[in-house]
Amino acid sequence: MRHLTVIGGGLAGLTAAIAAAEAGVTVTLHEAHHTLGGRARTAPAPYRTNEGPHALYNGGPHWTWLQQRDLIGPLAPLPPLEGARLRLRYRGVLRRTPPFAMLKLLRPGIRRAPVDADFLTWAAELAGEEGARAAAHYCAVALFHHDPGALSAAFVQERLRRATKLPPEAHYPRGGWDSLVDRMAARAWNLGVRMETCSRVDTLPTGAPVIVATSLDAARRLLGDESLTWPSGRTALIDLAVRTRRGDAFAVSDLDAPGWIERFTAQDRTLAPAGEQLIQGQVPIGPHESRAAGVARAEQLLDLGLPGWRDRVTWRREAVADGRTGAVDPPGTSWRDRPAVDRGDGVYLAGDQVAAPGVLSEVSFTSALTAVSLALGRNTLDLEHA
Template sequence: MQRIHIIGGGLAGFTAAITAAESGARVTVHEAHHTLGGRARTAEGPYPTNEGPHALYRHGPHWAWLAQRDLLGPVATVSLLQATRLRFRLDGTLRRTPPPGLLRLTRRAGHAPVDTDFRTWATGQAGEETARAAAHYAAIALFHHDPGSLSAAFVQERLRRAAALPPEARYPVGGWAQLIDRMAARAWNMSVRIETATRIDPGTLDTLARTGPVVVATSLDAARSLLNDPTLAWDSGRTALIDLALRTRRGDAFAVSDLDAPGWIEQEVRQRPPEQLSGAQDHTPAPAGVRLFQGQFPVAPGESKAAGIARAEELLNLGHPGWRDRTEWRREALAAGRTGAVDRPGTTWRDRPAIDRGNGIYLAGDQVAAPGLLSEVSFNSGLEAALLAVGASQRPRTSRPVLDLEHG
């Protein structure tokens, strides 16, 4: 069996590495940075944070896969008390409940069509006002400035899972870096070679491809440059991110969903679910009396980060009065093209860049042809890419086509 090379040490890369190693393959992971994680990297600083709120969805495929391998680790969930402190901004005011039609739209409406935009379909189902609120609420799982313009089927699936009761979302305690560390340790124990600070260029990729299958588990932008393939493109979103450490005050909202425009702010989730062992360590990122809040506010192409942050501050004024005087720490960022694939009307995940690129090259990541919600796309594509690479590595070879780096 030939050695399988995996470029990228994030969620997709280590899913592929573990899957290939479990099949008996020899595997090497090449990571360009000094630290592992990719988009799942937890930032260093006084308060460890991810690039926006990161969650595992319990009914997703990688939840069971991680649990079977004892890789989940301690996770936190939204408690009933926290759920009662969820607030909604609608028509400029803060409310305790969303419009009744929004819940009906998520639970009673039939399957939405692929070839119609969500705004048009939802308006026919529940009226224009409810359709607008539902589209903006769905932004928590879309990170897109205009969710109503996307495929109705695509948005409806994400809306249903984001609004599920009890909530599906689970948060790895200590940040996603803890999850990546566990995956990397398992890969290492299975004799996977892990090489950090190793940047692969097109020439190096050509050399690797001559010796065995290669899984490119990077962002789509990086894969497009590495493979010199202009067809590797798909719509994503741009999002202004804000992280705040606030001194707590009675009456603060746990989370605020903006139904007037796409946007969301939530408090760090610390309470562990009942099924978790009571002795699990709680890696709390903020000291007593201080809570970490994270928000994401999609911005349109050409719109500035400042415009998104301004909307965040409006939401903070409503849900956390006096927040400026209570701020212990603050950080802002703009995530461009880092929010996964979004599907326009008439397209599904099957229309995205294919995993099998030919010539023993396979693609994995959050914008490729694989189903799922957010990080589930990375997992599913990493799994599929590994299985294809293992199959290719076991086939006898007389000669191997050489990549045409000039024409992709």
């Protein structure tokens, strides 16, 4: 293989382009928008909001891959313990600690959850129904699904374990996700990757392997393959800037229903002007639930964690992320059952809803490396450590 085409300039597309170029392949990357980054874009100042919820976990092989190439860069530090103020809504009030029943599911040595059972049924046997529901709702921070208890027990357990790990695995690039995207783009450029923005591809090129690193919906349309579907979440998003006031919570997790709000400037003051705090709330909503209903639930969390926030608002934005928060696995399925990376005839998929392991953005990295290794006919492990 002498030439590879990559369609999509998000994290998956940039990873694929870098990995292939490092192997000596000539790469052309097409991005339909005028900027790279996909869903990892960050809005320009003064309010540097991410395009939807993101977190970069350090527990997967992608972290090593990024570190080896000096691509991670400065990370926003966790606020000091006295300023962290993580709060949990449980039975309608804020508390500092999770209910004891939920802690039963976090004990070391707990047995591995089955793939075939739903999480609520499995967890209720260990912690009771109330503890199981609280644990499932806490997982909204890494699932973005309106009913986590109905998903595969194995799928939810892994995310519960990693979302509650201490010290935390979740990290945020300082300055927003654009800083990571810019470093990856510079790496690709220095390797000779040709990156064409505002370049929408409607027909697959012929004569060379192609990696389609788009959303699954876009890949389905481009490839004309109706089998390219997989369930995802639907999430109401609210971004706020408020005037700073002492005592605001760093984050509030809703254990009564799925939902999470976080004050991102507690870690990274560069995301908003001096004297203001940038907050993002995400509340998973059902297929037929309105954005307004999700925003109303986010406002309830804000009322508890940031008293008087309504009188301090300087900027506000709302949106719905539908099918844009990664794959979720129903009972009886795992990542192996998702649409395969290898589509045949030299076409490969990469992204966060395809058959590759990992949590959140890890799936994009892993699937991209897998796609390149298949295109090159190489072992994935060799590629990751090249």
